Amino acid sequence: MFEIAELGHTVSKTDYNEKVPTLRTQLLTIQQQLSAYNFSVIILISGVDGGGKGDVINLLNEWLDPRYMRTNAYDSPSDEELERPKFWRFWRTMPAKGTIGIYVGSWYSAPIALRVHNDITDTDLQLQLTQIKQLEQELADDGTLIIKCWLHLKKEQQKKRLKLLEKNPETAWQVTERDKKHLKMYDDFASVAETVLKETSSTQNPWRIIDGSDIRYSSLTVGQHVLDKIKAHIETHELIQSMPQPTQSPQIIHGNQPKILDSLDLSLELDKKVYNEQLNFYQGKLNKLARLAHQKKISSILVFEGWDAGGKGGAIRRLTHALDARNYQVISIAAPTDEERVQHYLWRFWRHMPRAGRITIYDRSWYGRVLVERVEGFAREQEWTRAYSEITNLEEALTDHGIVLLKFWLHIDPDEQLHRFKQREQISYKQHKITEEDYRNRDKWDEYSLAVNDMVARTSSQTTPWTLVEANNKRFARIKVIKTYCEALEKSLD
């Protein structure tokens, strides 16, 4: 597949000097246009050592307007990065909509290097590529334009280039021991690269292979490619925007689906005495387990969802009572900030991923996408329907990293909810919790029920199960929550 990039393309200095000003003007102009659109651009520059990645990146930086662009170099991960799932470092530096992020050493570097050095098997590589494809697909679904450039060199060229670089004291530093090792492994490298490129080239996110033997040629080609891709993307984007949107997404009726929630026995309860005993017991147990988990650097993520007034806050408070405040944080999900609004909807959750041995508790979570955003029409149908797999992928990344992930749905019935609303209105410091909106949401109980059922059905798996909590009785619910977390920690500490 690299043949086309081995033809030895060159551009003369005169030609180059003639073409650059026009290209630069066009790039700056398109960048200005881009800043008005709500999608971001990710440019990956990869390729063989000596293929001129550094030069191309430096030129792009020179040509583009730094106000709407940022270059991220991912060399060895920092300890803060190592403590989180592997894609965290890419999420934390994701470009905002309307801007460009150039990625040097992207998510492709590690899997290729690992496979070339035989540190992972072909099967591992395939798995990693699947995860990469999922990530790219999710970004593309969100409108992100991913431009992937591969700078290629023939074996003899690479040899020559590295020798040339090494001979010149000005550039010798660019040739590392790793490069020399890679040179020896050229064939292995080329074969792994070929697999990776083939596997991860899709119509939406294709690779562009570029002859890296002449810097002028490769820079101009990358620059032109970036320009063309952004232009085309803007056109498609406008086309999509101008298409008539259904005013209301059609309600999908899953007539035959068993209603999971209906099977919950909401009459379950604990009397005060038993509750106090069990609370004491399980809080003590949790305290010990959490301390152990902290020592062993096992992190936890606890997701709390449930009906309004379902008792999330109270359950969280009883749970955190047993924890050391230095090790957990409660993230309450409300309206996104403007920095969050110009990112993929999962970005705001990625930013709070716990460090090793810590706990993040989400009071409402990414499930908002398939609950409130679905029911209220804040997300389009295609957005919330694809969210199920996006969420599944996210949660797999978390559990793969060894994080203990628990998801609680606190379930009450409409009568109990009304009762609690009325109660809250009587308590001064809880009055603010009750608004007109809460009453309006009650009218959509059936729609929300449907959404919850779908959510549980589609996002509960062996490794990421939902814990459905019978919460008409607060005492019963709180104990179930703490006990469930205890059991999960015990399992992970085994």
Next chain:
Amino acid sequence: MFEIAELGHTVSKTDYNEKVPTLRTQLLTIQQQLSAYNFSVIILISGVDGGGKGDVINLLNEWLDPRYMRTNAYDSPSDEELERPKFWRFWRTMPAKGTIGIYVGSWYSAPIALRVHNDITDTDLQLQLTQIKQLEQELADDGTLIIKCWLHLKKEQQKKRLKLLEKNPETAWQVTERDKKHLKMYDDFASVAETVLKETSSTQNPWRIIDGSDIRYSSLTVGQHVLDKIKAHIETHELIQSMPQPTQSPQIIHGNQPKILDSLDLSLELDKKVYNEQLNFYQGKLNKLARLAHQKKISSILVFEGWDAGGKGGAIRRLTHALDARNYQVISIAAPTDEERVQHYLWRFWRHMPRAGRITIYDRSWYGRVLVERVEGFAREQEWTRAYSEITNLEEALTDHGIVLLKFWLHIDPDEQLHRFKQREQISYKQHKITEEDYRNRDKWDEYSLAVNDMVARTSSQTTPWTLVEANNKRFARIKVIKTYCEALEKSLD
């Protein structure tokens, strides 16, 4: 000074259980009020080991609403934190306005521990305390309420408490080797603590010393103290808000001040040939020096300020041409995002501080406070006048950390500016750079001149000098910028 906290205050269980619900309601109510105000609250919980810091913090977390509050535990710094000035870790987690941040192990932990273990001298300690006082003053000036609680124990009490904790298998883990060492050093610790508390207690940011011998007493006292302080702060805040503001801050005329900028020789220029030679030479030199600096983990911060159309962008591009795009980032300062708006004005600059061996280039910077914000009246007089020392403190923190800091003012005269405006209007991809506002700003040339002169006079020091760049001739300016950076790197590599 600890006598008052050695009286052995206690609260009975009955009393405690009676008082907590009221206190909690009041805390939740004040927290809701607080969320509407544009100041933040920082609660520092410090004190002797075994003084119950952990218990108090856990209770505060239980009592307060997690939506408007966050607990930050500063144990050993991560590598990303170690690579930046020491206060960076506190800035990165600063609470937003309207919210509370509880700090466990704050900026006081390190200096106290270091002094007790004789790792720093009294003089060092004093210096660190001065920096702390400056930080607290700056936060307080911005409206931040800092509540500092010190939990105290008598020597015998500490001994008893630690023994008690150690005896109980449930709590033995809380007693670390460090604690036991500290116990032996109780007298040293008490004496250092006394110095620190005395030195850093001001009318605005006083310490509250609390008897830590009884958890119920100390928790209630801290809770009540937090409540009272926030209440009082809201009242003061409202009072200040309701005071009549002068519609226009009076223009200060520094009649006798020598005009530093007027002494610049704007006729300085370079012809094209010399420029090309020197550009080549200095870019080559810079490339080598920057590489060395990267290897030696020396970071740089370059600040670019100057008149509109002064040539900042062009100078930055010629400079970055010599750098590896993987190691630098250009931060263009435009309108703050809403996450930035709810923070101290320096916060948005702290977030971009470079990691070890990297370079951050600010295209406009914190100097906006004493330039555009002063002239356009976006900052009140008291705000921009105190900014000089805030900026000086910031820059000292940077240079103390070993960062190479350079500040460039690109100076042109009004005629040259007009000429460039007209030119820009002719170039398609530069047209967007020229707006009505640019012409309006020209009318305020004299006011801006005054502001620039004041800025240079007040913020240029031996360690943080301004480089005034004669920029009527772009070629001359660019060479001067690159050359200056070369010299600074050479000096730091010596």
